[in-house]
Amino acid sequence: MMDQAKGYRLMRSFIVKVAACLLALVVLDFVVGSALDYVSSHVTSGEAGRDNYISDSVAADLLIMGSSKAFRHYNAQMMTDSLGLSCFNCGEGACGILLAYARLQMIGERCHPKHIIYEVTPIYDYLIYDESQRALGRMKLHYGRIPAIDSLLWQVDATQSYKMWSRLYRHNSSCLMDLISLFKSSGQEGVRGFSPFEGTFDAMKVQKDAPLQYDRKMGYQYDSLKIKYFNKFLDLAQQQGSTVTMVVSPIWYGQDTLVLDIVKDICKQRSLPLLDFSNDPKYVHQDQYYSDGIHLNAFGADEFTRDLINELKRRGLQ
Amino acid sequence: MTFNSFSFIIIFPLLFLLYYAIPARFGKGRNLFLLVVSYLLYMQWKPAYALVLMGVTVVTYLAALLLGQSRRPRLVLTLGVLLSLLPLLFFKYLNFLNEALSSLLSLAHLQFSLPGLNWAIPVGISFFTLQALGYLWDVYYKRQEVERDFLTYALFVSFFPSITSGPINKASLVIPQLKRLRPYFDYPKAVEGMRMLLWGLFMKVVVADRIAIYVDMVFSHYVNFTGMTCLVAIILFAIQIYADFAGYSLMALGVARVLGIDLTENFRRPFFATSVADLWRRWHISLFNWLKDYVYIPLGGSRCSTIRNYFNILVTFVVSGLWHGANWTYVIWGAMLGVFMCTEKAIGWQRCTGGPWVKLCRIVLTFGAFCAALIFFRMPTVMDGVGVYARIFDFSLPMSVYFDWVPNFPFTVMGITLLFLKDLRDEFFPQRFPLMLNAHAAVRWGTCLSLVVLILLTGVLDSDQFIYNQF
Numbered sequence: 001m002m003d004q005a006k007g008y009r010l011m012r013s014f015i016v017k018v019a020a021c022l023l024a025l026v027v028l029d030f031v032v033g034s035a036l037d038y039v040s041s042h043v044t045s046g047e048a049g050r051d052n053y054i055s056d057s058v059a060a061d062l063l064i065m066g067s068s069k070a071f072r073h074y075n076a077q078m079m080t081d082s083l084g085l086s087c088f089n090c091g092e093g094a095c096g097i098l099l100a101y102a103r104l105q106m107i108g109e110r111c112h113p114k115h116i117i118y119e120v121t122p123i124y125d126y127l128i129y130d131e132s133q134r135a136l137g138r139m140k141l142h143y144g145r146i147p148a149i150d151s152l153l154w155q156v157d158a159t160q161s162y163k164m165w166s167r168l169y170r171h172n173s174s175c176l177m178d179l180i181s182l183f184k185s186s187g188q189e190g191v192r193g194f195s196p197f198e199g200t201f202d203a204m205k206v207q208k209d210a211p212l213q214y215d216r217k218m219g220y221q222y223d224s225l226k227i228k229y230f231n232k233f234l235d236l237a238q239q240q241g242s243t244v245t246m247v248v249s250p251i252w253y254g255q256d257t258l259v260l261d262i263v264k265d266i267c268k269q270r271s272l273p274l275l276d277f278s279n280d281p282k283y284v285h286q287d288q289y290y291s292d293g294i295h296l297n298a299f300g301a302d303e304f305t306r307d308l309i310n311e312l313k314r315r316g317l318q
Numbered sequence: 319m320t321f322n323s324f325s326f327i328i329i330f331p332l333l334f335l336l337y338y339a340i341p342a343r344f345g346k347g348r349n350l351f352l353l354v355v356s357y358l359l360y361m362q363w364k365p366a367y368a369l370v371l372m373g374v375t376v377v378t379y380l381a382a383l384l385l386g387q388s389r390r391p392r393l394v395l396t397l398g399v400l401l402s403l404l405p406l407l408f409f410k411y412l413n414f415l416n417e418a419l420s421s422l423l424s425l426a427h428l429q430f431s432l433p434g435l436n437w438a439i440p441v442g443i444s445f446f447t448l449q450a451l452g453y454l455w456d457v458y459y460k461r462q463e464v465e466r467d468f469l470t471y472a473l474f475v476s477f478f479p480s481i482t483s484g485p486i487n488k489a490s491l492v493i494p495q496l497k498r499l500r501p502y503f504d505y506p507k508a509v510e511g512m513r514m515l516l517w518g519l520f521m522k523v524v525v526a527d528r529i530a531i532y533v534d535m536v537f538s539h540y541v542n543f544t545g546m547t548c549l550v551a552i553i554l555f556a557i558q559i560y561a562d563f564a565g566y567s568l569m570a571l572g573v574a575r576v577l578g579i580d581l582t583e584n585f586r587r588p589f590f591a592t593s594v595a596d597l598w599r600r601w602h603i604s605l606f607n608w609l610k611d612y613v614y615i616p617l618g619g620s621r622c623s624t625i626r627n628y629f630n631i632l633v634t635f636v637v638s639g640l641w642h643g644a645n646w647t648y649v650i651w652g653a654m655l656g657v658f659m660c661t662e663k664a665i666g667w668q669r670c671t672g673g674p675w676v677k678l679c680r681i682v683l684t685f686g687a688f689c690a691a692l693i694f695f696r697m698p699t700v701m702d703g704v705g706v707y708a709r710i711f712d713f714s715l716p717m718s719v720y721f722d723w724v725p726n727f728p729f730t731v732m733g734i735t736l737l738f739l740k741d742l743r744d745e746f747f748p749q750r751f752p753l754m755l756n757a758h759a760a761v762r763w764g765t766c767l768s769l770v771v772l773i774l775l776t777g778v779l780d781s782d783q784f785i786y787n788q789f
Contacts, residue, residue: 004342007502011338014508021763025770032771159324168774175775176725 033167039178040141040171046181048174050193051138054090054103059111061085063242064193065100066119068093072295073249074117075305076192082309083317085114089193092138096124097226098156101233102139102149104240109146112240115317117308118233120248120274122259126230128221136160140170155225196298197291220259227262234270245317246274250283250304252293275311277304319359320482321515321569322522322779330573337577342502349473349496352577356478360441367440370405375475377401378450382457382464395458399451406447409439414644442482444641448608450475453489455612462489470496477579479570483563485584485604492581500578507575513754513766514572517740520769521565523777525733529558531726531778537696537706545710547720552706555696556689557734560588563602582607587741592670592680594658594687605641609634628663632656647694647703654691729776 043049062085064074070091079087090107092099100118107113123129136156142149143164153160163169171178190196237244246267248260255278267274283289289300296304319326333355340347361368381398388394407415423429453474456462465471474492475481536543536551543551567584574581582604591597598606617630632653639652662668670680697703709715721727743751753765773779 004502007342010505011503014503014505018512021766024763024767028767028771029774163324163779166774168771169779172775172777172779173725173729176728 029166029168033171036171036175036178037167039182040174043178043181045184046177048178048181050190051092051141054088054193055106055142058088058090058107058193059086060088060192061114062087063104063107063113063116064089064091064119065103065116066091067096067121067124068295069121069249070117070119071190071194072196072291073119073301073304074194074308075196075302076194078302078305079309080192083312087192089190091119091193094124095138096121097126097230097233098136098152099139101229101236102142102146102152104233104236105146105148106142108236108240113242116237116242116244118244118246120246120260120263122220124226126222126226126262127259128223137172137174140164140172141174143170152229194301196301197295198298199291200297201287201290202292203287222262230266234266234272243317244272245312245315246272247308248274248276248278249308250277250280250289250296250300252283252285252287252290254279254284273315275308277307280307282307319362321566321573322519334576338503342500345497345499346469348500349469352478353469353473353476356473356476356481359478360476360481363441364438370409370440370443371446371476371481372472374402374405374447374450375472378454378475379465379468379471382454383466385454385457386464391458395454398454402447402451402454405440406443409437409443411640411644445484445486446475446481448605448641449480449486449489452486452608452612456489462493465489465493467497477574479573479577480581483566483570484602485567485570485582486608487582487604488607492579495579504578507578507580511572511575511577514568514575516572516766516769517754518565518568518570518572520733520773520777521561521568521737523773523779524729525737526558526562526565527778528726528730528733528776529554529561532722532730533558533696535722536720540702540706540709543709543720544715544718545712546715546717548706548709550719552689552693552696552710554730556589556685556692557737559692559695560585560601561733561737564588587745589685590681590741590745591684592677593668593684594655594662595668596670597684597688598659605638609638609641613637628660631659631663635659642695645698646700647697650700650703651691651695654694655688658687658691725776732772732776 040048041052043052062079062083064070064076064079064087068091071089071093072091074089074091076087076089079085090100090103104116136153139149139153143153144150150161150164153164234244246263248255257276257279260274260276260278264274266272277283283296283300283304289296289303291297291300319329337348337351340351342348357368357371360371377398381394381401384394384398385391420429453462453465453471457464465474470493473496474487474489477487477492480487533551533555536547537555540548540551564585571581571583584602584604586600586603588597588600591600614630614634617633618626619630620627622630633656635652635656636649637652638655639648639650642648642651667680670677672680693706694700694703697706754762756762756765
């Protein structure tokens with residue numbers, strides 16, 4: 001009985017200390033997290049600055065949205081000059097429809113773009129892909145701002161609603177980049193959000209004998225959540241009065257058109273144009289236009305943008 | 319459920335409170351609680367596979383009971399071992415044996431193969447099977463008393479902290495602790511357990527999972543990277559696998575210790591080893607002790623001719639390779655380490671004599687040998703392993719290294735530096751610079767809180783997989 005009583009005392013002491021430790025952690029989380037909130041919301045340069053600009057300030061007639069292929073392939077200045085519409089490139093590397101939806105929600109608080117060009121990248125927009133959660137990284141910083149973004153985060157991972165109690169967690173992995181950006185001279189990354197890959201084709205980064213990107217033999221596994229948000233994105237654009245054009249930009253390998261069937265169906269249902277450049281013989285296996293097997297270089301991006309502008313003009317987008 | 323998962327962080331405090339809500343005098347009640355929890359956690363993954371765990375437990379329990387009564391104990395042992403190994407062979411090695419057999423027969427222009435098995439391997443099967451077999455052999459060799467209490471024995475085999483990725487515990491260490499009436503609450507042990515849990519979590523999510531981003535990127539498309547990049551990636555992989563597995567083992571030890579139970583130490587700063595033999599006294603200690611006791615020594619160990627001794631070493635390491643996976647890459651990995659060990663023995667390098675510079679050179683050489691073999695451990699096929707070697711030794715390629723700058727590179731450097739400093743201090747200055755064990759509470763608390771902040775800010779918190787779970 002003596003041991004038992006002593007054990008209870010020790011246990012109480014242990015629990016009190018763990019509770020004190022948790023309390024200290026909550027205070028630390030609030031203090032350091034608030035400081036990082038301030039830093040991340042005041043960054044004006046680098047990637048973080050670009051993200052802040054897109055979320056808080058961008059106002060343009062034409063928005064480019066989608067993955068790194070959007071970010072690196074669409075020369076927004078050229079489009080502004082040629083189409084007579086102010087254009088901004090809101091593409092983001094390793095992100096797709098989830099981030100595009102969140103950004104359109106935030107932009108929609110201020111203004112409604114007339115047109116949206118959406119670059120379709122199957123792995124980020126509707127196929128199952130492990131890396132898709134990366135898109136949440138920047139969204140976490142806007143947690144609590146718009147209910148639709150909070151709900152999106154919870155749907156991707158139900159535990160996010162608890163994890164977001166920690167302010168430090170919201171800055172997980174992005175804190176360093178924000179701090180570095182804070183001390184950089186201000187200035188947007190790229191011109192009107194567009195930042196092409198400089199340099200020439202790096203042959204080491206492609207498998208020359210590889211057949212097509214997304215070979216149908218691999219089979220396609222669709223991500224229901226992404227498809228849901230693909231439709232929600234289009235609904236939101238419609239509510240905001242924006243017209244949407246789907247585009248698949250060139251790819252060195254070429255692409256199995258079967259992978260686009262789901263987008264074709266959606267476009268057909270909603271009467272949206274789909275411009276597919278992925279198998280355009282002008283671009284397939286043409287090293288001079290590419291930086292690697294997936295991305296165009298600056299020269300290729302300008303060439304593609306010119307072709308796209310001509311196609312858009314032909315279709316009456318001015 | 320892994321220790322770095324969000325679910326575990328929620329469930330563990332509940333388990334802790336429920337466990338200690340059972341008075342110490344009801345030792346069996348506590349064991350029953352742990353057994354039920356262990357099975358429930360195991361069944362979270364695939365409920366049906368709990369039957370495999372129960373099957374191995376029942377077979378080894380009954381075989382050990384029969385060993386004492388039978389007039390033919392060797393036969394009982396053989397049957398017990400074969401029956402216990404059956405699930406492991408079936409789930410893990412059937413496809414491998416099938417492919418090897420059909421390849422062999424195809425050499426004689428014969429076509430034969432069994433239907434392939436496309437089932438997931440029961441998690442932790444390699445660990446709990448070896449742990450149960452170790453007990454059976456110990457009973458046979460009379461190094462361990464027969465355990466008649468099924469509850470205690472079942473808990474020994476299925477104890478949740480160690481079931482998925484080890485350590486492979488000795489019955490002589492764990493069973494007496496389970497049978498003994500444990501104190502109601504062991505405060506120093508619980509605090510030590512929490513510290514281990516915290517440092518293990520840091521190793522896993524800050525060091526291992528951060529490095530994994532770079533390593534996975536390089537090795538999934540190694541033909542796109544220079545030889546120097548492949549070399550850096552394999553060095554980083556060595557650190558990744560150490561931080562991953564040692565981190566997991568530390569968390570397992572920590573969880574068990576919070577519940578008042580000590581498990582086998584599994585890692586002891588392996589990258590400060592001065593020889594390959596020394597490395598295996600520090601790396602996955604529980605597995606290599608098991609292999610030593612139940613493979614190497616029964617084969618004759620070192621008490622035989624030199625050639626036979628080398629043969630025993632090679633066989634032991636090849637078995638170790640096969641234990642890690644049913645793939646020729648693991649066999650080559652094991653064989654390479656066996657050859658390194660034999661070479662070291664032949665030239666008398668197993669004992670380290672000489673000054674600090676000699677020691678440093680030997681540490682670097684040992685690490686290099688470990689990395690050289692690790693290429694086959696990491697790559698999915700033998701051809702890929704050879705391909706990585708070819709790239710590393712292709713001097714026509716640019717001597718540049720690809721770095722994924724922000725945020726991975728600085729976070730990786732920070733994590734590795736902290737891990738290195740901690741191991742350096744533990745290895746060479748164990749009494750100096752205490753942080754988590756500092757006499758001043760402010761330093762202890764400050765260190766622990768800083769670690770939590772670092773984990774939250776720089777850890778890869780969405781990864782839910784340990785490398786050794788797959789074995």
